[in-house]
Amino acid sequence: MADIKVASETGLDVVAVTGRAPARAGAWTVIRRFCAKQPLGAVGGGIMLVMLLTAIFAEPLSTHDPIATDAANTLARPGADHWLGSDHLGRDIYSRIVHGARVSLIVGVLSTLAGSVLGGIIGLLSAYFGGKSDLITQRVLDILQGLPLLVLALVMSAALGPSVQNVVIAISVPIIPRAARVIRASVLTIREMQYVEAARALGIRHLRIAFRHVLPNTMGPFIVLATAQLGSAILTEAALSFLGLGVPEPYPSWGRMLSVSAAEYAQKAPWLVLFPGVAISLAVFGSNLLGDALRDTLDPRLRGT
Amino acid sequence: MSACGVLTLLVLGPVILSLVAIATPAVSQTPATPKSGGVLNAMQREDLPQGFNTHETGTISSVWPVMPCFNNLVLFDPAKKVESVDSIIPELAEKWSWQDNYRNLVFLLRKNVKWHDGQPFTSKDVKYTFDVVREAKDAPAKLRTSPRKDWYANVENIEAPDPHTVIFHLKRPQPALLLMLASGYSPVYPAHVPLAELRTRCVGTGPFKLKEWKRGEYVEYVKNPDYFVKGRPYLDGIRYVVIVERGTKYAALQAGRLDVAFPGESTKTVVDQVKAAVPKMVVDVVSQNVNDNLLMNVTKPPFNNVKIRRAISMAIDRGAYIKAVHQGGAVVGASMQPKPYGVWGLVDKDLQALPGYGKPAEEKEKAKKAMAELGYSSSNPLKTEMATRAIAIYVDFASFVINELKQIGVEASLKQIETAQWHAFATRREYGLGANLTGIGVDDPDANFYENYACTSPRNYTGYCDEQVGKMFDTQSQELDPKKRYALVAQIQKKLEEEAARPMMGWRLDYFAQWPHVKGLVPHHNLYNYGRMQDVWLDK
Numbered sequence: 097m098a099d100i101k102v103a104s105e106t107g108l109d110v111v112a113v114t115g116r117a118p119a120r121a122g123a124w125t126v127i128r129r130f131c132a133k134q135p136l137g138a139v140g141g142g143i144m145l146v147m148l149l150t151a152i153f154a155e156p157l158s159t160h161d162p163i164a165t166d167a168a169n170t171l172a173r174p175g176a177d178h179w180l181g182s183d184h185l186g187r188d189i190y191s192r193i194v195h196g197a198r199v200s201l202i203v204g205v206l207s208t209l210a211g212s213v214l215g216g217i218i219g220l221l222s223a224y225f226g227g228k229s230d231l232i233t234q235r236v237l238d239i240l241q242g243l244p245l246l247v248l249a250l251v252m253s254a255a256l257g258p259s260v261q262n263v264v265i266a267i268s269v270p271i272i273p274r275a276a277r278v279i280r281a282s283v284l285t286i287r288e289m290q291y292v293e294a295a296r297a298l299g300i301r302h303l304r305i306a307f308r309h310v311l312p313n314t315m316g317p318f319i320v321l322a323t324a325q326l327g328s329a330i331l332t333e334a335a336l337s338f339l340g341l342g343v344p345e346p347y348p349s350w351g352r353m354l355s356v357s358a359a360e361y362a363q364k365a366p367w368l369v370l371f372p373g374v375a376i377s378l379a380v381f382g383s384n385l386l387g388d389a390l391r392d393t394l395d396p397r398l399r400g401t
Numbered sequence: 402m403s404a405c406g407v408l409t410l411l412v413l414g415p416v417i418l419s420l421v422a423i424a425t426p427a428v429s430q431t432p433a434t435p436k437s438g439g440v441l442n443a444m445q446r447e448d449l450p451q452g453f454n455t456h457e458t459g460t461i462s463s464v465w466p467v468m469p470c471f472n473n474l475v476l477f478d479p480a481k482k483v484e485s486v487d488s489i490i491p492e493l494a495e496k497w498s499w500q501d502n503y504r505n506l507v508f509l510l511r512k513n514v515k516w517h518d519g520q521p522f523t524s525k526d527v528k529y530t531f532d533v534v535r536e537a538k539d540a541p542a543k544l545r546t547s548p549r550k551d552w553y554a555n556v557e558n559i560e561a562p563d564p565h566t567v568i569f570h571l572k573r574p575q576p577a578l579l580l581m582l583a584s585g586y587s588p589v590y591p592a593h594v595p596l597a598e599l600r601t602r603c604v605g606t607g608p609f610k611l612k613e614w615k616r617g618e619y620v621e622y623v624k625n626p627d628y629f630v631k632g633r634p635y636l637d638g639i640r641y642v643v644i645v646e647r648g649t650k651y652a653a654l655q656a657g658r659l660d661v662a663f664p665g666e667s668t669k670t671v672v673d674q675v676k677a678a679v680p681k682m683v684v685d686v687v688s689q690n691v692n693d694n695l696l697m698n699v700t701k702p703p704f705n706n707v708k709i710r711r712a713i714s715m716a717i718d719r720g721a722y723i724k725a726v727h728q729g730g731a732v733v734g735a736s737m738q739p740k741p742y743g744v745w746g747l748v749d750k751d752l753q754a755l756p757g758y759g760k761p762a763e764e765k766e767k768a769k770k771a772m773a774e775l776g777y778s779s780s781n782p783l784k785t786e787m788a789t790r791a792i793a794i795y796v797d798f799a800s801f802v803i804n805e806l807k808q809i810g811v812e813a814s815l816k817q818i819e820t821a822q823w824h825a826f827a828t829r830r831e832y833g834l835g836a837n838l839t840g841i842g843v844d845d846p847d848a849n850f851y852e853n854y855a856c857t858s859p860r861n862y863t864g865y866c867d868e869q870v871g872k873m874f875d876t877q878s879q880e881l882d883p884k885k886r887y888a889l890v891a892q893i894q895k896k897l898e899e900e901a902a903r904p905m906m907g908w909r910l911d912y913f914a915q916w917p918h919v920k921g922l923v924p925h926h927n928l929y930n931y932g933r934m935q936d937v938w939l940d941k
Contacts, residue, residue, distance in 0.1 A: 163800070163804055165721075165725055165800070165801050165804045165805075166725075167718070167720070167721030167722070167724040167725040168721075168724075170724065170725050170728070184670075184725065184726075184728065184797070185725045185797060185800060185801055186725055257817075258791075258817055340791050340796075344814075344815045344816070344817055345796050345799065345815050345817075346803055346804065346815060357793045357796075357797055360647060360668070360793070364670060
């Protein structure tokens with residue numbers, strides 16, 4: 097914790113220490129301290145870890161082929177053969193949820209990363225150079241931010257068509273202005289600091305100062321932002337899939353598992369909507385808990401509150 | 402009471418009670434005297450895609466809410482569930498007769514019929530309508546598209562010798578022409594109203610006049626006081642309420658906000674739920690005359706290879722498909738509506754001899770072997786794309802087939818197409834495989850074969866074109882002996898399935914639901930022909 101604080105206060109030279117020192121001090125120690133101070137965050141982290149492992153080991157973990165239909169076992173109740181039941185086409189819900197974790201995580205992480213990185217770069221350059229370019233950039237971002245995340249994602253997805261890469265694009269674009277705003281706010285403070293002025297005085301090129309000296313000091317807010325957006329991205333993917341604009345059938349996606357057909361059979365076979373709903377809720381809950389805990393940990397103003 | 406009396410009572414009591422129980426519904430179903438008045442609230446599954454221009458459309462979403470505005474020359478009797486040449490009744494035509502051995506069809510029209518705008522209806526309107534639909538060289542107007550122009554490919558010309566007589570002159574005998582004219586797809590248009598206007602307003606001769614069409618919300622009709630059938634319609638009006646989401650529309654029906662369902666929309670599962678909540682809801686199980694069919698683009702490799710098409714057809718277990726995708730709410734059949742719902746379906750023995758209709762495991766093995774001979778297997782799959790409409794019922798169909806094909810070495814990815822683009826997309830044949838639904842306007846081979854398999858038809862989505870099969874269509878069309886015609890039609894069906902021209906997955910059943918106070922609305926074994934609403938009344 098102390099290392100991180102030093103890093104944010106002294107900038108460039110200590111950044112390297114931030115990366116190395118805690119690892120040497122013992123990852124377990126850091127994790128233990130984090131768990132002690134942020135128990136809810138630890139629960140969130142645990143959920144996300146389970147989700148990550150499920151996504152990685154989806155093949156060995158699943159009991160059936162997630163797209164294999166079975167007319168003899170349609171709408172089967174949860175039991176020994178189908179742990180979480182089967183859907184109206186006889187597909188195994190448990191295996192579909194396990195494989196759905198992969199889709200949710202890939203889409204969630206990729207879109208969050210793409211949106212946050214792109215938004216971060218825009219925010220960095222906009223704030224660092226300031227002036228008219230900052231003004232114009234901010235007005236464009238105002239327009240983008242004026243549209244709710246889901247609405248913008250819906251428009252993008254409808255225009256691009258349903259596929260994994262298009263869903264990633266559709267979700268990452270609305271994240272850009274949010275990321276840009278957060279990073280810009282940090283950079284506006286950092287660019288006035290003495291070490292940045294010193295770098296300028298030494299004649300270092302602007303882009304080098306921006307990326308080498310300013311950007312690393314925005315990592316705290318960046319991590320918080322990315323974690324917070326992850327839950328939102330997972331939820332948006334589920335919403336897009338629910339509306340038929342997400343990852344196409346027959347590949348499983350939690351949101352699509354809740355969509356029209358499932359709703360039709362929900363009274364007769366509630367497990368069709370129950371388990372994917374629980375999976376979405378847990379994933380969003382987990383990422384939000386983790387995001388909140390990281391924010392509390394990394395933001396000096398909130399530390400100790 | 403003596404022991405004998407008690408015994409008699411014990412034995413006969415239940416029998417008598419059973420008879421009373423059986424008789425009671427019959428008594429309650431005895432037709433009461435129709436009452437006039439009231440507004441029928443009908444379900445509408447989506448907005449009208451082509452407005453009121455039925456001749457430009459190919460969907461029940463248009464036909465159902467537009468039928469009350471128009472009339473045909475003749476119509477399938479709305480009161481009879483099974484449609485045949487014997488159930489045809491007069492509408493704008495008072496009488497008709499075949500002449501010259503089914504080469505000329507003469508209609509004598511009703512007099513004093515007026516369009517909703519007050520103009521008189523004459524034979525000119527009939528000639529105008531069907532010249533436009535068949536895209537005659539001298540047609541005075543042109544539709545954007547005429548999906549059923551091939552229904553009238555055999556019409557040489559249409560003559561209107563006087564204001565109340567119309568003669569259809571045919572190139573060769575075609576008794577089925579009368580059936581096609583009796584379909585909900587065959588309204589007579591006003592010659593004095595431009596076609597483009599019919600996309601936004603309705604001027605017909607029908608029992609109801611358009612009051613308002615609020616796009617995306619409702620279509621509202623009021624009674625036509627000048628209707629040519631005296632005492633009809635009974636209703637003061639009809640309101641078709643557009644509700645797209647399935648759960649919402651059935652909640653509206655269940656709550657009594659709607660009086661009747663939409664044809665073809667009620668699946669077994671949905672209706673089971675409605676019936677459980679409202680036991681008195683009346684549910685009629687009828688065939689839709691709509692089939693789920695697999696499109697294979699025969700104009701491009703690899704599906705121009707009949708061996709691949711046949712293997713794909715053999716790979717799909719129809720019984721499992723119906724059980725999984727329709728929860729049992731469909732029946733297996735070839736290219737004509739299966740018996741007992743349709744007249745022309747193949748008998749079971751013939752059906753089971755066709756590729757894909759035998760024992761599923763054996764058929765799948767044959768398919769695997771055929772694909773292996775062509776060099777495809779699960780380790781070296783044939784990769785293709787399966788296109789379908791972005792609607793749940795289509796997507797379920799496609800998902801099921803994709804899994805079946807995976808087992809014989811075909812790897813298909815799903816591509817969903819928006820509804821508005823689907824028909825144009827299929828017409829342009831921008832696909833390899835496609836999961837499609839086709840409704841047949843009339844249970845007659847002419848209506849089906851010429852529309853969906855004729856080389857020049859815009860609705861021939863697969864591009865299947867065989868001159869010899871075309872000749873077989875013509876031969877059956879002019880055959881006057883029903884038995885001989887049935888044999889010819891059976892032969893064509895076998896040929897179409899053997900060549901996997903458009904493999905059939907199943908024929909859909911409709912679980913049409915309506916409140917018991919709705920009287921006179923009899924669902925047919927065909928979606929398209931019972932929406933006139935002239936005899937419908939409310940027993941409230």
